[in-house]
Amino acid sequence: MTRPAETPRARTRGSAAALVFGDLWEYDPAPETADPRLQEQYELFINGRFIAPRGGRYFDSINPATGRRLARIALAGKPDVDAAYRAAARAFPAWSRLPGRDRAKYLFRIARLLQDRAREFAVAETMDGGKPIRESRDFDLPMAAAHFFYHAGWADKLEYIVPGGRARPLGVVGQVIPWNFPLLMLAWKLAPALAMGNCVVLKPAETTSVTCLKFAEILRDAGLPPGVVNFVTGAGGVGAAVIAHPLAAKVAFTGSTEVGKAIMRQLAGTGKRMTLELGGKAANIIFDDAPLDQAVEGIVNGIFFNQGHVCCAGSRLLVQESVAERVIPRLKFRLRHLRVGDPLDKNTDIGAINSKAQLARIRGLVAAGVREGADCYQPACRLPDQGYFIRPTLFTGVTQSHRIAREEIFGPVLSVLTFRTVEEAVEKANNTPYGLSAGVWTDKGSRILKLSTELKAGVVWANTYNKFDPASPFGGYKESGFGREGGRQGLQDYLQIG
């Protein structure tokens, strides 16, 4: 268990007489003990059955909190991907012709079965990906079930989605999802595709395949017809095979902008439909009239939620100059009380970084920030001796040309910039090739509406941050991709209109 590195006395010395109960008592460990019911080895899920990969190869899924193997995962080869597509194509005629109310009932069943096993899945998610159990339990799992519940109800209402057009499913859809919200991204992808009558071949990220393959058990238990959903596991090569397969009527990808561009190049000239949900470098803008205590909580949630492994993370903080001196000390104070450590502990705020490679990337960018002259602040908390961890990090004195202000870090690293006028805030916020999300903190309603109009971002959070809902369309402008997920708008990307 992590212990505070500083003594209470050392920590409060020199600061104002703030009452900090966390300094007076230490936390006892509070591990979540539900059984994740893991297997030693997971197979591919093709045509309703768990089957060994034809190549006979497996890879390890690592628990990032320990650095040790959690399970062995089947490595799909091209023949396996092909078998998955053929199974999906065989299943498509019957699935797409099934009355919408029956497709709906399958999705409702899936939502219920996931709710039944939510705690088990939350523990598995945390062990496989490193996110705090509090988040997988209170966010990932309920939200994943909510996506199936929401989309289920659309399955028999296709004619209401696009006014004036006849809506039909596309066919087989290839989907490739990232490691930051493994099960939730799966739900975002599967639920609308299935509700609209498509069949799916999905590849989870190679570091987080476990909950996807556990989810296959739910599909089986729900009695979903074989081949409607197929899971193939592995790394980028398998993803490329899923994207390029000729039977894919459409591909949907969530991940980095770099890979998104590679997919676009790969599919250039094929006419294949695509939706891409890519990276971000969101500005979280704090005006001088904002409720500062709330704003500070919003900033912390915006960047440290899920270790900052969030495409819409508020990674650039834009503070109005007149309140910067009040906001930054409060932020530092708040950072000192974030608990970094065992993801399975119910008191943990920041868990493990998803992989060794990602940790190296974050460290590299933090080092670049220091090298380029920004002021780095990290609280002196002790990190666990094993696993992949990093302290929450705050950079002040950041300029727009710094790499930490331009590149997506995908870690718990916040870059602080200042501005004077509304116009300057908008210009700085939009000065990025990305355009996924933005935050605005102000007491003035007209200013919120002005900013939400002028910010080039697909989602704008006003006096809140990192809120999601299956009914609320999510997706980016510019190099953050195209297409929306959620709401009526998200369904249109899984339909052929006309």
Place this chain on the structure above:
Amino acid sequence: MPRLPIIKTPKVLVGGAFIRSESGRVFPLRSGAGAAVANIPQCTRKDLRNAVELAAKAGPGWARRTPYNRGQILYRIGEMLESRVAEMTDALCWTRRGSAGRAAAAQEVSQTIDRLVHYAGWADKYEQLLGSVNPVAGPFFNFTVTEPMGVVGLIAPAEAQLLGLVSLIAPAVVSGNTVVALASEQNPYPAIVLGELLATSDVPGGVVNLLTGFQRELVPSFATHAHLRAITAVVGPDHARTLGLGAAESVKRLKVLPAGDVDFGDNAAQGLSWIRALVECKTTWHPIGA
């Protein structure tokens, strides 16, 4: 003795002005019978870049116009075309032969007017169909509105030189986008006349920019210009691939309509889906509370 007429020099509309290519190059337009009828500007990459810059400048003002105003301006283009039906029919007929060709050209002009009227009516309506208020599970007012994407590149079909071009322009500008369009290489003359109509239709300068020239010279620059946020192109497979590769560099939204696949005379070549293809959806979350 009959009067000797003067011949109009073809110029293209860019940034509200009529220009020849910066290169000074022209290419001859030949009639169906093979006679040279006009020297058309052979626009270059630099002309494209200039046009994109002017389109970008015109963008915010055009997007801020009220939908009602944009609708009236689109209707005005239709009015102007109605009053110049004969001239536009002649322009289409440069490369068409016989009375059948002339009848088809006259029909194409009529259809183009109807298409403009169709989109004029959409200006203040599509938002209610594409946007939404979203019933989220929490104390938030959550709504989604559309926004224009910015500067859109259009590559018009070789055939249907007027109807095809206008069918690409109208759904782009109705939502507040500004466009840079490459006219048909086969017969760019209708685009020259269209420019003259647009200049007298209350369309602000820079909102519609028309280039004439060769696809093989300009498609690669359309593909990679980072300020073009979207491209709709009626092209063959080679150009489709070039556009796809270029679009990847800046994650540009690309819609390729295979040449010959779209019947622009059909009602399927208009409507809400054409508008939706060139807007972004923005979702705003606002807490409900004191």
